[in-house]
Amino acid sequence: MGSDKHEEQGIGRREFLSRLSATATGSALALGNSCRAEDPSSADTTSPAPPLPTIRLGDHHITRLIAGCNPILGYSYMGPILDQHMREYFTPEQTVEFLLRCERAGINAHQFSYRDKTADVPRKLRDRASKMKLICLHAGGEPQTSIKQIVKDTGPIAIVHHGGVTDRLFRQGKSREVHDFIKRVHDAGVLAGVSAHNPDCIKQVADEGWDVDLFMTCFYYLTRTPQELEKMPPVVTLQVGYPFFASDPMAMTNVIRQADQPCLGFKILAAGRMCGSDHKVEAAFKFAFEHIKPTDGVIVGMYPRYSDQIRQNAKYTRQFGKPR
Numbered sequence: 029m030g031s032d033k034h035e036e037q038g039i040g041r042r043e044f045l046s047r048l049s050a051t052a053t054g055s056a057l058a059l060g061n062s063c064r065a066e067d068p069s070s071a072d073t074t075s076p077a078p079p080l081p082t083i084r085l086g087d088h089h090i091t092r093l094i095a096g097c098n099p100i101l102g103y104s105y106m107g108p109i110l111d112q113h114m115r116e117y118f119t120p121e122q123t124v125e126f127l128l129r130c131e132r133a134g135i136n137a138h139q140f141s142y143r144d145k146t147a148d149v150p151r152k153l154r155d156r157a158s159k160m161k162l163i164c165l166h167a168g169g170e171p172q173t174s175i176k177q178i179v180k181d182t183g184p185i186a187i188v189h190h191g192g193v194t195d196r197l198f199r200q201g202k203s204r205e206v207h208d209f210i211k212r213v214h215d216a217g218v219l220a221g222v223s224a225h226n227p228d229c230i231k232q233v234a235d236e237g238w239d240v241d242l243f244m245t246c247f248y249y250l251t252r253t254p255q256e257l258e259k260m261p262p263v264v265t266l267q268v269g270y271p272f273f274a275s276d277p278m279a280m281t282n283v284i285r286q287a288d289q290p291c292l293g294f295k296i297l298a299a300g301r302m303c304g305s306d307h308k309v310e311a312a313f314k315f316a317f318e319h320i321k322p323t324d325g326v327i328v329g330m331y332p333r334y335s336d337q338i339r340q341n342a343k344y345t346r347q348f349g350k351p352r
Contacts, residue, residue, distance in 0.1 A: 080134040080342060081349045083290055083323050085242055086219045088185045090137040090161050092317075093345040094292060095130045095338075096329035097140045097165070098299075104331075105270055105299035117333050120145065124152045126332065127160055133342045137161045139188075139244075139292070139327050142178050150182040161185050163292075165223065165244075167193045168209040175216045187213045188244050191223035195251040198229045206233075210240055223294075225251045227283040234287045243291045244327065245284050247277040247316070248298060272298050281319035293320055294327040306340075313344035322351060 080091040098105070100123050102115035118126070123146060127138055138160050140146060153160055162184040166175065175187060189209050197205050206222060213220035223244030224230050230243050250270045252260070257271060277296075284291040296316040302308045316326050326345075330337040 076132050077134040077339075077342065078346070080136075080345050081351060082136075083325050085163075085186060085290055088161055088219075090185075090325065091135050091345070092325040092349040093135050093341055094137040094139050094163065094325055094327045095127060095135055096294060096327045097138070097146070098329040099331040100126070100146065100329075101141060101143060113333075114331060117331070120149060120152070123149050124156065126330075126338075127153060128156060128158060129332075130330075130338055131158055131160055133338045134346075135338070135342060137163060137325075139163045139165060139294075140182075141165045142182065147181065154183075163188060163221075165190050166209075166213075168205065169193075175212050179216045179218055184218055186219035186221055186242060187216070188221035188223050188242070191225050191244060191246055192251055194222055194224045194229055195226045198224075198226070198232065199253070203229075203232065207238060210238060214239070221289075225249050227280045230280075230283050230287060230291075234283075234289070240289055242289050243284075243287060245280050245291045245293050247280055247293055247295050248272050249276050249279070250295075270299070272301055277315065278319070281316075284320050284324060287321075291320060291324045292327050293324065296326050296328065299329075309340065310344055313341070314348050317345075317348040325349075 080093055082089045082091055084090075099114045100118045102111045102118070104110040104114055127149070130138070136159065140149070140162055142164055150162060162182055164178055164182065164184040164187045166178065166187050167190040178184065178187065189206050194206055197203060210220040210222070219241040220239075221242035221244060222230070222233050222238070222240055223246070225246040226249055227245070230245055233240060233243070248270075250272070252271060260271070260273060280293070284293065293316055297303055297309065297312050302312040313326075320326075326349075328341050330341065332338055
């Protein structure tokens with residue numbers, strides 16, 4: 029029915045898709061404008077930037093700002109067209125260059141998912157003398173690349189159970205599967221963690237005293253069931269896709285501050301929804317670092333196609349993430 033309507037308005041399918049693509053590009057440009065200072069390619073230099081504040085994960089010192097992987101994998105949380113833009117931009121070669129730029133900006137850690145597209149990135153980083161510390165997100169279960177194989181191939185300092193899977197298993201009463209995953213990761217000789225969007229999952233793991241080394245904690249509870257969504261306050265605008273509620277960051281950070289383990293907050297910019305202006309980006313970083321523990325960090329996905337998001341995020345981490 030949708031294509032018939034556009035034909036009636038005199039817009040052919042190809043022209044309509046072309047306009048949609050232009051709209052997505054405009055959205056990407058809007059995201060970039062929030063941190064536009066100069067051409068991102070000219071902003072990068074070969075000289076390393078001053079170090080960022082650090083925290084400890086086990087015996088490792090990592091920066092409080094960690095480069096995320098969602099844009100690299102083409103997960104924009106904005107729709108399929110922007111997803112495609114990200115996938116086209118982040119070729120394996122461009123991904124390596126992006127992470128080397130992050131390292132020169134003072135960021136020494138990257139959260140990644142072991143996928144065909146990025147499986148060779150860790151080796152290529154090592155070939156370029158990178159010292160980037162890697163944190164792997166893994167969904168557990170089968171079919172999955174074995175934990176021991178991932179450790180052999182990529183040398184991560186930690187492997188963390190995937191947040192969306194965690195939420196689902198806990199809801200189904202299968203938290204034991206996540207518990208067993210932690211043991212398998214420790215048996216492989218690296219740090220083990222649990223990621224979740226639902227703060228109740230983090231609270232349960234902490235209250236039950238699981239042997240976890242870290243948590244990954246989403247600032248937005250994106251995996252609510254339809255029944256849970258019905259209980260949320262009504263919103264003024266139509267919610268399409270993922271439900272980002274303004275009250276969620278406070279709920280998660282309340283749990284973060286109660287956890288003994290280091291927590292790595294992610295989606296602090298609401299998957300780009302807080303990038304409408306430089307002021308909003310600054311406010312989001314300020315809120316994050318003021319509401320997590322000094323032993324915690326943040327994971328931020330970056331798409332530096334139109335502006336130097338790397339340098340801007342590093343700047344706000346130095347400003348708000350310094351020890352207090």
